[in-house]
Amino acid sequence: MTVLITGARPYGEDAADLLLRDGRIAAIGESLSVPGAQVVDGTGLVALPGLVDLHTHLREPGREDAETVETGSRAAALGGYTAVHAMANTDPVADTAGVVEQVWRLGRDAGLVDVVPVGAVTVGLAGERLAELGAMADSAARVRVFSDDGHCVADPALMRRALEYVKALDGVVAQHAEEPRLTVGAQMHEGERSARLGLTGWPAAAEEAVIARDVLLAGHVGARLHVCHVSTAGSVEILRWAKERGVQVTAEVTPHHLLLTDACAEGHSDGGGRWGPYDPVFKVNPPLRTDADVEALRAGLAEGVLDCVATDHAPHAVEDKETEWASARPGMLELEQALSVVVATMVETARLDWRGVADRMSVRPAAIARLDGHGRPLAPGEPANLLLLDPGARSVVDPSGLASRSRNSPYAGRELPGRVVATFLRGTPTVLDGKAVR
Amino acid sequence: MKRHLLEAADLDRADATLVLDTAAQIDAALAGREVKKLPTLRGRTVVNLFYEDSTRTRISFELAAKRLSADVLNFSAKGSSVSKGESLKDTALTLEAMGSDAVVVRHSASGAPHRLATWVRGSVVNAGDGTHEHPTQALLDAYTIRSRLGRLEGVRVAVVGDVLHSRVARSNVRLLSTLGAEVTLVAPPTLLPVGVGSWPAEVSYDLDAVLPKVDVVMMLRVQAERMTASFFPSAREYSRRYGLDARRMGVLSDDAIVMHPGPMNRGMEIAAEVADSARSTIVEQVGNGVSVRMAVLYLLLGGAPS
Numbered sequence: 021m022t023v024l025i026t027g028a029r030p031y032g033e034d035a036a037d038l039l040l041r042d043g044r045i046a047a048i049g050e051s052l053s054v055p056g057a058q059v060v061d062g063t064g065l066v067a068l069p070g071l072v073d074l075h076t077h078l079r080e081p082g083r084e085d086a087e088t089v090e091t092g093s094r095a096a097a098l099g100g101y102t103a104v105h106a107m108a109n110t111d112p113v114a115d116t117a118g119v120v121e122q123v124w125r126l127g128r129d130a131g132l133v134d135v136v137p138v139g140a141v142t143v144g145l146a147g148e149r150l151a152e153l154g155a156m157a158d159s160a161a162r163v164r165v166f167s168d169d170g171h172c173v174a175d176p177a178l179m180r181r182a183l184e185y186v187k188a189l190d191g192v193v194a195q196h197a198e199e200p201r202l203t204v205g206a207q208m209h210e211g212e213r214s215a216r217l218g219l220t221g222w223p224a225a226a227e228e229a230v231i232a233r234d235v236l237l238a239g240h241v242g243a244r245l246h247v248c249h250v251s252t253a254g255s256v257e258i259l260r261w262a263k264e265r266g267v268q269v270t271a272e273v274t275p276h277h278l279l280l281t282d283a284c285a286e287g288h289s290d291g292g293g294r295w296g297p298y299d300p301v302f303k304v305n306p307p308l309r310t311d312a313d314v315e316a317l318r319a320g321l322a323e324g325v326l327d328c329v330a331t332d333h334a335p336h337a338v339e340d341k342e343t344e345w346a347s348a349r350p351g352m353l354e355l356e357q358a359l360s361v362v363v364a365t366m367v368e369t370a371r372l373d374w375r376g377v378a379d380r381m382s383v384r385p386a387a388i389a390r391l392d393g394h395g396r397p398l399a400p401g402e403p404a405n406l407l408l409l410d411p412g413a414r415s416v417v418d419p420s421g422l423a424s425r426s427r428n429s430p431y432a433g434r435e436l437p438g439r440v441v442a443t444f445l446r447g448t449p450t451v452l453d454g455k456a457v458r
Numbered sequence: 459m460k461r462h463l464l465e466a467a468d469l470d471r472a473d474a475t476l477v478l479d480t481a482a483q484i485d486a487a488l489a490g491r492e493v494k495k496l497p498t499l500r501g502r503t504v505v506n507l508f509y510e511d512s513t514r515t516r517i518s519f520e521l522a523a524k525r526l527s528a529d530v531l532n533f534s535a536k537g538s539s540v541s542k543g544e545s546l547k548d549t550a551l552t553l554e555a556m557g558s559d560a561v562v563v564r565h566s567a568s569g570a571p572h573r574l575a576t577w578v579r580g581s582v583v584n585a586g587d588g589t590h591e592h593p594t595q596a597l598l599d600a601y602t603i604r605s606r607l608g609r610l611e612g613v614r615v616a617v618v619g620d621v622l623h624s625r626v627a628r629s630n631v632r633l634l635s636t637l638g639a640e641v642t643l644v645a646p647p648t649l650l651p652v653g654v655g656s657w658p659a660e661v662s663y664d665l666d667a668v669l670p671k672v673d674v675v676m677m678l679r680v681q682a683e684r685m686t687a688s689f690f691p692s693a694r695e696y697s698r699r700y701g702l703d704a705r706r707m708g709v710l711s712d713d714a715i716v717m718h719p720g721p722m723n724r725g726m727e728i729a730a731e732v733a734d735s736a737r738s739t740i741v742e743q744v745g746n747g748v749s750v751r752m753a754v755l756y757l758l759l760g761g762a763p764s
Contacts, residue, residue, distance in 0.1 A: 207568075210652050210653070211652060211653045212653035212655075212656040213653070214651070214652075214653065215651035215652060215653035215654055215656070215657070216628070216653070216656075216657075217568060217569065217590060218568035218569075218587070218588055218589040218590030218591065218625060218628060219568050219569070219588075219589075219590075220589075221651070221652060221653075223652070296572060296573075296575075296576055297569060297572045298568070298569030298570075298572045298573055299573075339545060342545070342547050343545060343546060343547070343573070344546055344565065344567035344569060344570045344573055345567060345568065345569045345573075346566075346567040346568065346569075346588070347567060
């Protein structure tokens, strides 16, 4: 397949034509002309490398009513992603070669993004003994990222062993940093608002304490650590300290932690949406924090202390969200809005340019996951994984129009900038004119 | 008045005063009457939707509705479809289909009444939600203080005990400050929420220092299970430091009153001789609860008095 993108601006810089052929970028130049090529008008659009998500919940196997590998893949492609990492907390848990290969095959069959399974660190996410990490690494799914996400690997001795063991696999342990004894029954960020709302608090220290412990362990055994969904200003400080000391630690931040705060639990009409108090669409783990945390996370992402944006896309069935706050499952839809939220919080605020966006949403996550063929520069000879974004478009989020099988978007009714017009996976369009090709 | 009473913040000073004045009018109207019943809400339906056991609050609301001649349905979580896993929303829609005009809800989850209010057309009255609020308790407490002391403006109130888990404390802090009273929270630091500094109240860890300076002491129930979670070392130590016994009662000013929302742990947060003393308003509070709840139902369903 040959595709000619005309007049797009790689990294938002000078306009050029991009020729995609045989899965690669064959040429970038002015006024390219190729007979028989499918022409895509890229005039005014920003071309970026295809996005890579380190943290997605696709729910299959087990909760196909909330999301499937196929519907999640479609949502990802529409969001500009060409690769997503599927978290292990499925049912059954992705803690064996069999389950990770199943997810990997479902992703390959859907064919919209590369679905890369994450393997559980411990059997059944129970935090008691290591899963067969080597078998998952050696499987067809080629697992390199291991995580009990949803649960913290709380036992320090077990965490140490996991960090050490994955060194042999060139792997990384992605930690859900949450000291469980400090978050029993926790519902939202612990502070003034939790006190007023009477919801049990989730203290920032419960995240920061685990990150501090784990960077010390990673430094001690010389292993790679990745920290999931960093949510507090204090965590950014600890990560900066660890990086300065040479610890091999990387970290991600979610779009929702870059934009939303614990004020959402009180109800708001900010940004166009209208929400009553205690609406569990804003319940997420770790919880939405304060304005000061949002500011520190944006600064940390700009600085690079936070390496990347990861979505923590968490679809939930209606009945798991239309409940009392305490009964609702935590998590929110992200894949289709993630880039828009980053544009709103980082680009329009002049904290990142387009090369910075490419670095934090494609280059670095691919490197952390040791993922070949993604996160590569827009240059001749490189794999043709890329997206075209209309940065000037603004639209109001309508959950009923999302490709995800679920509807729990915290951005419903909110106007966000940027529209993904096209996505290409190895030179083949998965999204054209803002619509999934299938 | 707003359509619902979900939390004390739903009442501004005028609304709160209107509720207390209406309760006083109701008390006056019923005083000395043989048939303690008004026809105001005849033909209206009030549902008591109780997801937690609370006989006192339920019968107080039930009596209030019946004295206003409303039809009352008691829907308790035990032995209903709730135990079969029906969601709060489905229950709400069921009650809606039955034509309820008001739902009085008690729930273990903070915010459940707010959620309910988005699913029903009628009024929702919060009868206690998790560790959030219990606004009619605060109204009856304010009514009791005003009856005893003749005013609320400038009255100094100590709220003592498990503030962290107390919906009574949250509602009282808000309502009493709306009505001009000065609240001091007294508790061990473990039983005060992080963020309490933003509340319209003073905070103290020292009961003995506070007692001589207040007009009202409101003791909160302390549940024994807090002890096992290390909120304090033992019931004995709690009682020594934060219990109201006869000696401490002795340092109160002459006309200071002692309140408790009930049920009491005698010998724990309050000594028997204090609970049974002339300062105690505990039994009065129960009676006032019915009057205040009548006023709330009347104002939400029947409109402002002529």
